[in-house]
Amino acid sequence: MTVQISDPPPSSAAVDAAVFRAENISVQFGGLKAISEVSLEVERHQVFGLIGPNGAGKTTLVNCLTGFQRPTAGKVTLAGADTTGWSPTRFRKAGIGRTFQAGRLFRDMTVLENVEVTAAALGLSRRQARLYAMEMLGWLGIAHDAERLCGGLPYTDERRVGIARALLLKPAFVLLDEPAAGMSDHECDTLMHLVREIPKVHGCGVLLIEHNMRVIMGLCDRIHVLDGGRTIADGPAREVQKDPTVIAAYLGAAA
Ligand SMILES: Nc1ncnc2c1ncn2[C@@H]1O[C@H](COP(=O)(O)OP(=O)(O)O)[C@@H](O)[C@H]1O
Numbered sequence: 103m104t105v106q107i108s109d110p111p112p113s114s115a116a117v118d119a120a121v122f123r124a125e126n127i128s129v130q131f132g133g134l135k136a137i138s139e140v141s142l143e144v145e146r147h148q149v150f151g152l153i154g155p156n157g158a159g160k161t162t163l164v165n166c167l168t169g170f171q172r173p174t175a176g177k178v179t180l181a182g183a184d185t186t187g188w189s190p191t192r193f194r195k196a197g198i199g200r201t202f203q204a205g206r207l208f209r210d211m212t213v214l215e216n217v218e219v220t221a222a223a224l225g226l227s228r229r230q231a232r233l234y235a236m237e238m239l240g241w242l243g244i245a246h247d248a249e250r251l252c253g254g255l256p257y258t259d260e261r262r263v264g265i266a267r268a269l270l271l272k273p274a275f276v277l278l279d280e281p282a283a284g285m286s287d288h289e290c291d292t293l294m295h296l297v298r299e300i301p302k303v304h305g306c307g308v309l310l311i312e313h314n315m316r317v318i319m320g321l322c323d324r325i326h327v328l329d330g331g332r333t334i335a336d337g338p339a340r341e342v343q344k345d346p347t348v349i350a351a352y353l354g355a356a357a
Pocket residue numbers: 131134136154155156157158159160161162163
C-alpha cells in the first residue's frame with residue numbers, strides 16, 4: 103500500500119540538499135575515544151544502514167550529525183556546507199530530522215496533540231495542523247491511537263509517534279535510532295515496510311540504525327559498520343555481508 107502524503111506546507115524546512123556527510127569525525131569523552139575518524143555519506147534517495155555492536159558509537163555519530171554532540175575532530179557537511187557549531191535547532195531547520203532511542207514525547211498530551219504541535223511549529227493553522235498530523239498518523243498505521251495519552255503508550259508505539267514527528271517537518275534526511283527495538287518480528291516488518299517507502303513517499307534520505315541483520319540486509323542500499331568507534335566496513339549490503347572482518351566482529355557474533 104502506498105499512500106501519498108500532502109506536499110509540504112510552504113513554511114516547512116524542506117531543503118534541496120542531496121548529500122549529507124560525516125568527514126573524519128572523532129569524539130572523545132574524557133579518556134574514552136567513542137568515535138575514531140569515521141567518514142560516511144548518505145544520499146537523498148537511499149536507505150543507509152548504520153550497524154555495530156552496543157557501544158560501537160552509532161548514537162554518538164547520530165548526535166554529531168544532528169547538533170547534539172560536537173565532534174572533537176572532523177566535520178559534518180550538508181550539501182557541501184560546513185555545519186560546525188550548528189545547534190540541533192539549526193540542523194532541524196536545515197532539513198535534518200531524527201528520532202531518539204527513548205521517548206522525548208509530551209506524556210500528558212495525546213498522540214495527535216504530540217504530532218500536531220510539530221505541525222503547528224510549521225506555521226499551519228490549527229485545522230491544517232490537525233489534518234496534516236492525522237494524515238501522517240494514518241500513514242504510520244497509528245491513527246486509531248490518536249486520542250490516547252502518550253504517557254500510556256507502549257514503548258513501540260512511542261517510537262512510531264517519534265517517527266511521525268520527525269517526518270512531519272519534511273526533512274531532507276531523517277535519522278532513525280533503533281526504531282524497531284523491542285518490537286515483535288511482525289511489528290518490525292510492518293515498520294520496515296514503511297521505512298523502505300520513506301525516500302519515495304517523503305522525498306528524504308534515511309539513516310537507519312537497526313540490529314536485526316535480516317532487516318538491514320533486506321532494506322538498505324548501503325551499509326556502514328562500526329566496531330569500537332572505528333569503521334570496519336562501508337559498501338553495498340551484499341558486499342558488506344560477505345566481508346570477513348564484519349562476519350568476525352559482528353555478524354558471526356549476532357548469528
Ligand atoms: N555523553 C557521554 N559521555 C561519556 N561516554 C559516552 C557518552 N555517550 C556515549 N558514551 C560512550 O561512548 C561509547 C559509544 O556509545 P554509543 O554511541 O551510545 O554507542 P551505540 O549507540 O553504538 O550503542 C560507549 O562506550 C558509551 O558508553
